[in-house]
Amino acid sequence: MARRVNMISEINDSISTLKLQVRVMSLWEVMKFENNAEVQSLEMLLIDEEGDKIQATANDSHINKYRSSIIEGNCYLIGNLTVSKNNGRYKVTRHNFRLFFQNTTAMKEVNSEKIPKSKFDWASFTDIGSGAINRDWIIDIIARVVNINNDKYVHRSGNPTRKIEVELEDERKSRMNCTLWGRYAEDICSELDKSVDNCLVIALHLAIIRDVKGNLELSNSMYGTKLYINPDWEEAKELKNRTYPVDGALSLKSTQLSASSKQTPEEDWLSLTNRKTIADLKTTREVGTWNVLGTVHKLVTNYGWSYSGCSKCTKKIDYENNIAKCKNCKGTVFAVPR
Incomplete structure (x- = not known):
C-alpha cells in the first residue's frame, strides 16, 4: 500500500515515516563563516497545496547529493526527512518544526497545479x-x-x-x-x-x-x-x-x-553575521560555525586559552629539541597559537 502524503500542518516529531508533496518556494545557500567560498548548507522554504510552509535544510555532508536535483519553483515528492524542533535564532516560518535531509531522503520531481507558486505573509x-x-x-x-x-x-x-x-x-x-x-x-x-x-x-x-x-x-x-x-x-x-x-x-x-x-568593529560584526544564542547551540542539529554575542561573566584562569597548532592541519603539535613536530603531517611544521 502506498504511503499517504502528509500535509505540512501535520508535521511533528512523532511522525516516523514522513512523505510530502511540496513546491520549493525559495532556495538559497549559506556559506561557511571561515571560508565564504564554501557552502555550509542548502536552505529551502517548502510550501504545500494548503499554503502552509516549512523550512528544510541539506547540511554540507548532503549538499552534493541533492544540490543538482533541487530547482527553485519546482514540485517534488519527498520522503524520509528528519523532523527537528524549530529552535534557531532566526525562524524562517512559524511552524514549530523544521526538516533536515539525510542519506536516505528520497526525492522525485512531480507536476502539481494545486500547489501555489508563492504565498507571502505580509507583516505590518x-x-x-x-x-x-x-x-x-x-x-x-x-x-x-x-x-x-x-x-x-x-x-x-x-x-x-x-x-x-x-x-x-x-x-x-x-x-x-x-x-x-x-x-x-x-x-x-x-x-x-x-x-x-x-x-x-x-x-x-x-x-x-x-x-x-x-x-x-x-x-x-x-x-x-x-x-x-x-x-x-x-x-x-x-x-x-x-x-x-x-x-x-x-x-x-x-x-x-x-x-x-x-x-566600528561592533557595528560591522553585528550587522549581518550568522548568530546563535548559547541555548541555540545546545539544541541545534545544524553543523556550522556561528557567532555568539554575550557578556563575559567570569574569567576562568585554571586552563590555557590556546594551544600550539600545526600551521597546515591545525592539530596540536609536539616539541622535540625545541622543534615543532606534527604527528598528523609527519614532519617539521610552523607552530601557530590557536
Missing part, C-alpha cells in the same frame, strides 16, 4: 513595533519608499560595500526604517536613478528585524532575502497609486554618495 509595521511579531521571525514586507535617509559605501571586512537607509510606509500608513546592503542597495539605487514617476514600491521576502540602538528597523539577511521592486501585484499597485500632499512631496532620486566611511 504596527505589529512589528508593538511586539506582536517576534523579532526572531524572518518576515515578508511590502511598502513604499518615502525617504532616503543615507546612501554611502562602508568598509565591511576590508571591502567597500554599498549601504542605503530608506524609510518605508506600508498599507496602514505606518513607517519604519530599512537598511539594505550590497547588491540589494545597488538594485534600489539603480531603480531610483531610472525612475520616471519618482515612486518606488519594494517587497522583501525573508527580511530580518534588527534592534539598532533601541529602535527596530528592517534589513536584508546575509543569505536568502529576495527583493522585488515595483512588482506587478495588486498590493504594490495600491501603494504605488497612493497620493501625498504637495507640501509632503517626496524626493527619491539617489543622492550623491557620501565619502566612504568605516563602521
Whole structure:
C-alpha cells in the first residue's frame, strides 16, 4: 500500500515515516563563516497545496547529493526527512518544526497545479513595533519608499560595500526604517536613478528585524532575502497609486554618495553575521560555525586559552629539541597559537 502524503500542518516529531508533496518556494545557500567560498548548507522554504510552509535544510555532508536535483519553483515528492524542533535564532516560518535531509531522503520531481507558486505573509509595521511579531521571525514586507535617509559605501571586512537607509510606509500608513546592503542597495539605487514617476514600491521576502540602538528597523539577511521592486501585484499597485500632499512631496532620486566611511568593529560584526544564542547551540542539529554575542561573566584562569597548532592541519603539535613536530603531517611544521 502506498504511503499517504502528509500535509505540512501535520508535521511533528512523532511522525516516523514522513512523505510530502511540496513546491520549493525559495532556495538559497549559506556559506561557511571561515571560508565564504564554501557552502555550509542548502536552505529551502517548502510550501504545500494548503499554503502552509516549512523550512528544510541539506547540511554540507548532503549538499552534493541533492544540490543538482533541487530547482527553485519546482514540485517534488519527498520522503524520509528528519523532523527537528524549530529552535534557531532566526525562524524562517512559524511552524514549530523544521526538516533536515539525510542519506536516505528520497526525492522525485512531480507536476502539481494545486500547489501555489508563492504565498507571502505580509507583516505590518504596527505589529512589528508593538511586539506582536517576534523579532526572531524572518518576515515578508511590502511598502513604499518615502525617504532616503543615507546612501554611502562602508568598509565591511576590508571591502567597500554599498549601504542605503530608506524609510518605508506600508498599507496602514505606518513607517519604519530599512537598511539594505550590497547588491540589494545597488538594485534600489539603480531603480531610483531610472525612475520616471519618482515612486518606488519594494517587497522583501525573508527580511530580518534588527534592534539598532533601541529602535527596530528592517534589513536584508546575509543569505536568502529576495527583493522585488515595483512588482506587478495588486498590493504594490495600491501603494504605488497612493497620493501625498504637495507640501509632503517626496524626493527619491539617489543622492550623491557620501565619502566612504568605516563602521566600528561592533557595528560591522553585528550587522549581518550568522548568530546563535548559547541555548541555540545546545539544541541545534545544524553543523556550522556561528557567532555568539554575550557578556563575559567570569574569567576562568585554571586552563590555557590556546594551544600550539600545526600551521597546515591545525592539530596540536609536539616539541622535540625545541622543534615543532606534527604527528598528523609527519614532519617539521610552523607552530601557530590557536
